[in-house]
Amino acid sequence: MFRNMIIGQYIPRDSNIHQLDPRIKILSLFILLTGAFLVKNFLGYLVLTLFSITILFLSEIPLKLFFHSLKPILWLIIFTMIFHFFLTEGKEIARLGPLIMTQEGLIRGISMSWRLLLLIVFSSLLTLTTSPLGLTDGLESLLSPLKKLGLPVHELAMMITIALRFIPTLLEEAEKIMKAQTARGMDFSQGSIVRRIYALIPLLVPLFISAFRRADELATAMEARCYRGGIGRTRMKELKLVPMDGLALTLVFALTAVALWVNRYGNWSA
């Protein structure tokens, strides 16, 4: 049942987007998200949307897989849209029983869900094309100035890496324990809420025990390899910027600027 979750899953390919430096990709995401928040007009959204579609094609990620990963968030977007349609005050354009749809609501609903969709598309483009390890390396490198303020940046990055690494493992384990208890007559999906909460004990206790055991084993394994934190630690893969990275970042800047510039034109402002 947990096998179908592919939100934020990395899909290895050999595209230009995959090869970009993770730091550049994180920065780009940051810039594009800021852009998506500042843009207030459909023309601006259109520019960002076209850009995201271009990245999607360049990334060589199978379209079917990409849309599948968006599915779980579809409901959120649909609800956002509907709530805005009916709960915004303004000029009435349609009526559905006690619900009044307004022109302002229509515009705001579409623009909010469009914005939400852009945020999700850009974020998943980052996680789909960047390995979790690359992501944390990039994050560590970007945050390293904060070391001077005493923030344990390396340790934080290591914690994130480990957490990401163990999510699938724990999901698999939860599924296995659930099956074992189901085979012993446990029913996780019936009864009152109180019963269902009690039903979680046979799942959670073994899951915690195994998580602690794994943590302990991992710590021992790391110590056996002389891990002692970030000081003086070198890397097998150094992050190195190449001209392509500069080009990508310039493009992102330029297109976000265009999106903000066209903001002033057109009268569909939302």
Next chain:
Amino acid sequence: MSISIENLTHFYSQDTPLEVTALEDITLEIQPGEFIGIIGQSGSGKSTLVQHFNGLLKPSQGKVYLEGQDITLKGVNLRLIRQRVGMIFQYPEQQLFEETIFADVAFGPRNIGLAEEDVKARVEQALELVGLNSQEIAQRSPFQLSGGQKRRVAMAGVLAMQPDYLILDEPTANLDPQGRDEILFLLDKLNQEEKVTIILVSHSMEEVARVAQRIFVIHQGKVITSGSLGQVFSQEEELETIGLALPQVTKLMNNLAKIGKKVKTDIFTPQQAAQEIISCIRGKKDV
């Protein structure tokens, strides 16, 4: 009166781009009282297959019948089916969760709604069956036990439901030779004395050869051969191409036969082999 599988196919992540065919068009039947071995390499689909026997997984296509009843239909009482078809997963000790051994073993019987007296009787019986002294340990925490003992407590938790069919997925993984012998001995006893139908999933030919009467060999989601030990082990080359080795004694006897010794080759345990070799040597002296 059996477990019967008809044209079973199972896909993982069906209708997604990650779809994998785990099992393909499997048909088989298991009679009550049999001791079945299901053998295959890791990833061959053997664990997926047995999870259909008690309705933990639903087939993507095909049917599963338990004593004539189609258990893939909606509205089937799966709890009852899981009581009748017990399942012991790999590393069952990882599912222990209660404060006392008694409570953990009683978990299954309580779930199927037995009265507290019956529960108590069944827990004691199950603990004795796996060779643990219930009076001594029933009130202790399962987490204080050794690895092998934990596994036996976990097995007792399933045996306490008194299933007619018992599926075990690699029950001897990670045990020392003695622990392994004890488990195999227990399975044999359950089959012989309690008339429990046993379905043993394993990748070890050696182990299956010691206890099973009939085997199914699974490879890449298909049953590639099945039959009695003799029938399956006579196909040495086919088995080796899919990475399964014959038990060493069987191999030894095959080799002896190849160099012209007059020995039988349908031999699967060291004891049988010893007897056969002795009678072969004696036979020569007589001539």
